[in-house]
Amino acid sequence: MSSDQHGHLTLPGTSSVGVLVLHGFTSTTASVRDWARALHGAVDGAGAHPGVSVPLLPGHGTQWQDLAEQPWQAWRDAVDEQYWRLRRHHEHVVVCGLSMGGALALHTAARRDVAGVLLVNPALALVNRMARFSRLLSPAVPSLAGIASDIRSETALESAYDRTPLAAVAQLNVLMHRTVRTLPAVTAPTVVFRSDEDHVVSGDSAELVAQRSSGPVRVVALPNSYHVATLDHDAPLIERMSRDAVQRLSRGEDFLGGAPA
Template sequence: MATDQQQHGPLHLPGGSSVGVLVLHGFTSTTASVQDWARAVHTAADDSGAHPGVSVPLLPGHGTQWQDLAAQPWQAWRDAVDEEFWRLRAHHEHVVVCGLSMGGALALHTAARRDVAGVLLVNPALALVNRMARFSHVLSRAVPTLQGIGSDVKRPDALESAYDRTPLAAVAQLNLLMHRTVRMLPAVTAPTVVFRSDEDHVVSGSSADLVARRSSGPVRIVALPDSYHVATLDHDAPVIEGESRDAVARLSRGEAFLPAGPGTPDGAR
């Protein structure tokens, strides 16, 4: 896979507002899949024109070769996210956590353990479409890898930077992360927006339902009718970017993270 660190490595966008934003990429992918999202959020401004600080870390085992990912325990991803959270918290009064796919699970896991001001999720991974994935801890002993899961994108001209093989040992670790995160959802009290693709070939639609049913804070579901799993690179990316920017801007101005009123056509609770 490509290793251009400027395009696929960590991204840090400085800002002087009260809000810091942590943006997390997905499983087997790189920061390239969420950098446009992060840059859009960075354009949010408070009343003085100050922008949020935005951090997009490259998670352990990603951006190199699949063998590196196979060697990582799920706690390594959690700890890397914690490090970035505390770095942002040292400079900003509020922190918003965002994530795509596995990054969404990590964002929720963080929100359950830390004081976050808001959560933005794109097709968070709490349950996978491939039911055989639950047996990955056993299958990995005989079958080290399967075909890669990257580039589940409806746009014909979009390509996700991701491993061309999926290590089953890492899938087993993802299962552990998802299982623990689902159990921790009641501890998530921050307002949450879930962007959910109508058609997703990687993550089950039940993931968004789990967030809506089990978390304790207000949850808004935003439908993405024209995108597959990696919606940050797909037709509905402008919806994700615009809604996320507006939420962070409201928070920066001292307003509610979620829009006022009973909702939108997308649904809320």
């Protein structure tokens, strides 16, 4: 599966803002590349672009057996590495994520100094309630059918594993649980793009962010998309609103569109 289209993407920039964009569970950077490129267009008053980093998370982009071997801390540490790289060159960092990437973005925002958070269907609770038993089931059932391409558009396809390793689901459960516990430490302004119909992540996820985060949260409904909304009908809305938020930040304005900072 590994190729330039699915691997790490870096879009250089010299504005005051760096942007970290994180893909979802069993997927690759291909699912968020258009989103990342839209964010790179958030120029400041001098026409400078933000620096954008889109890492391929450990265990992804190869074969599903590799993902089964990864502890959740490996994903966290990979995100931290990219966060600190951005901080060396930019005054502000915005963290963005789709699905599991949304959980990692929130986990980072709870522990690091971030200026804004952009989330697309963040994974804090799953639709499949059997997922909570993945740790017990994984020794006997190594994998189940893949969860990719929950997309309403008939022309879009997500590049992801065709099998879901239960050992990795168990690690995702730990990440989600720990992230929910740290939500009160998230003080940065946050936008949650939430699909009206999502067959992977429960709507409780967006509600948890809105209810438990300490910072201001805006929830934006996506009426025409399923889980992988960055590849679905509402992708232009996500890209436009995300670009505008980062652009406001780079120009010294309020991330959510309020009064100037």
